[in-house]
Amino acid sequence: MNRLIIFVVAVLFVTAFAAPAADLVTSLPGANFTIPFKHYSGYLKASDKKQFHYWFTEAYNNPANSPVLLWLNGGPGCSSLGGLIEELGPFHVSDNGNTVYENPYAWNRVGNVIFMESPAGVGFSYDTSGNVATNDDEVATNNYNALVDFFTTKFPEYKNNEFYITGESYGGVYVPTLAVKVAADKTNFPHFKGVAIGNGIYSFKLNYNTMVPLFYYHGLVRQNLYDKVATQCCKGNTYKCDYYTILNGFSECSTLVNELLDQGEDLDPYNLYSTCYLNGGSSSKRDFIRRMINHQSGLKLNKKSAGRASGLPLCAQSNNTETYLNRADVRAALHIPSNVGHWTDCSNEVGYFYERVHDDVSPEFKNLISNNLRLLTYNGDVDTVCNFALNKQFIAQLGQQLKPESFDSAEWYYRAETPSVAGFVTKYTGNLDFVTVRGSGHFVPEDKPREALQLIYNFIHQRDYSLPVPV
Template sequence: MFGFALLAFGLVAGSFAAPAEDLVVDLPGLNFKPPFDHYSGYLNVSSTKYLHYWFTKAYKNPESAPVLLWLNGGPGCSSVGGLIEELGPFHVEDNGQTVYENPYSWNHVGNVIFLESPAGVGFSYASDGDVTASDETAAEDNYQALLAFFKYKFPEFQGHDFYITGESYGGIYIPTLAVKVAADKTNFPAFKGVAIGNGIYSFPLNYNTMVPLFYYHGLIRNKLYSDVVTNCCKGNSYNCDYYTLLDGETECADKINRLLEQGGDLDPYNLYSTCYLDNGATSKRNFIRNALFRKSNLKGLKTQNKNIGAGLPLCAQSNNTEGYLNRADVRKALHIPDSVGHWTDCSNEVGWLYQITHTDVSKEFQTLLGNIRILTYNGDVDTVCNFALNTEFVASLGLDLKDGSENSAEWYYNNETPRVAGFVTKYTKNLDFVTIRGSGHFVPQDKPREALQLIYNFIHKRDYSLPVPQ
């Protein structure tokens, strides 16, 4: 019944371009005139689930520019939060009263879809109130959302080059979704690649790299570290299986917990940040880290003691994003029904109910390698989904270095020496691993100029050091 109704709707909607009812004509608080159209509405992905999207067309040549999907992680965090706080064209200040232009928005690269997923996140909802989700259902719902977007909402974009991008738990969301999209060449004829920032590709590797990372960043006192290495790891910290040791209520699990509790007043998403930004990111920062610890289901991991980042410095201010998106006039402008509840950056309910079934996405990567282009990038001072995790994950895929490519070759912002933006390793089968120097977990927020240059050059197959054309 649902499939028939969706098909019938598609026959009507597919006959014209861009849904006029979703066009945002007057965004409250805006202090500039956007030179692009943007749309906010819903994609019906099942008989009960409605996922909210916000689509920002490209600044230039939207009729030919690529289309990018952006997914924030969590699981349970909003991609509209990513729009306002990271890579979208609209940033909010003055306690949610003013919307100003982000000069490094990714719709300078292409048309960008921000999808709030799964149901229960942000403005997305389930009509029956059931917001349970898993890696499998999230991938299927996101796939159905893309079908609805390209077939029924914006059919004129279906033939554009298409990329799936995101960060954090996007390391699970994106590969599981990309496998479905890559297999459907009828509906996605121009699916070109994925770009994943600070992705959680492997839970075991995340824990096994975390302890040495903490130690060599000066967060752990030597006596405790040496005790764990000597008595739990047979003297070898680098090959120690901390993940397995934490899967039991043992003395070693207790000692590793104590290691992971060090640096309690630091921001685990960026060890060198001096203040939380006034953009509503604090709740998301605590949520994502705690969710990943909690969802690992390790018996010996004491998540209630995870106090890293719990204390807010005095410079932390009010939550601009949440305040703005819950204004009645803003909700009306974005076509949000009155029945939809309060917007939050991350949903506690979705996070608690979410079932993680993929603790490693090596299989999905192997399916995608050679079929699409892959960019995996990392801010190098994030401890939650750290660069060492992804370095080891990529190495485990068994790829060779691309001919003529140096391991860890520098790339530069604006092609200027000595502005080293990070390091690049190019592999066979179209995979690039890139670090962003001095960035934390949220790369488009911490290093917006470098992030824009990175994604532009990836999509256009250019040297990462080349400046973005004006």
């Protein structure tokens, strides 16, 4: 009888604390290196009808005692697997989807990383009813439910690890709205420590109000057009001008501001200094995100059709991720059901049926500050879609005081090397840091992978941002 009791207890222990064997990826097609960590791919229950696909990469070293990070891409409507393969994940793809090579600056050198595809209809995630229409608050609830499933059903052994929520772009809405729910649930998330958001869309009004001076001071706008907007529409004060309200109307000023924001069309809006030609197609993630941000703004922005697609050579293969993830052997390795459709980086259907609820996430940030959570908001400084001035102004108006070390502009350095200025740091009370990444665009872990790894490592370990990463 005693042996039976011991056996039952042992089975229950293994069931409660073992990672899901069915989700373990045992062989990754195309990998040209030996993968030194475990990784899992499967589904999390977001609601009775919604199943969110996740790909979980354990840490390179000591995963049992390393923090857990959730990563969310934005859009709305873009897949976090794009973030995995093209930005901060350990697996990067080349050779037209035939080769997987190791990213030496992957964030799972810092901790265990969950890449979750949200909302339903994005990537391999789905709703059994086929309905992909959703909104900010429903997505926050679905993301919360999926995380509860992750920590209670799939990986309970990680429940007591430190936990962080990270993301970029429309993650500026996804992350804080989810974080408020997580912060309120100490039972399922006993060691939730904070959030890190790159180039987030925190305020639609501030985003458009900061665009005009940003365009002008980056040399994109001819002087007479800028002067005309200043005198006719802004009473001579372009810095305090409410361009968002102007754009929301149908006046001559609306036409002028639209014209001003249509300058530099042949440049990459996500990185003004990029030397890579764009493909400009509707399937391009880079084109998609800007269209979705403009769509969600509710403004009637008149964009001339871009001419960059015709006759311009691509400097990089643009569809490696999509080609790779739709290979039959890759889908089988990732345990994707046969009835789940073709994977795309971003979903037009999800994006256009998405309902924006939060124009400004100041209440969510203040809630997180009051809960003593640590907040990092970082920005590549040559992105025009969710620009650094938007976030600098947003953070400044949250009511926190500058820390003494931020009274003057403070540089941070890559590997503490002078003059390798990686960007600038502003620290506030309330555990709130604003950091720029010099010369990076919208996708910081892609544009500046070394600096991004150093940034996230030092944030999590509460070290000076300039210190070299010891991994």
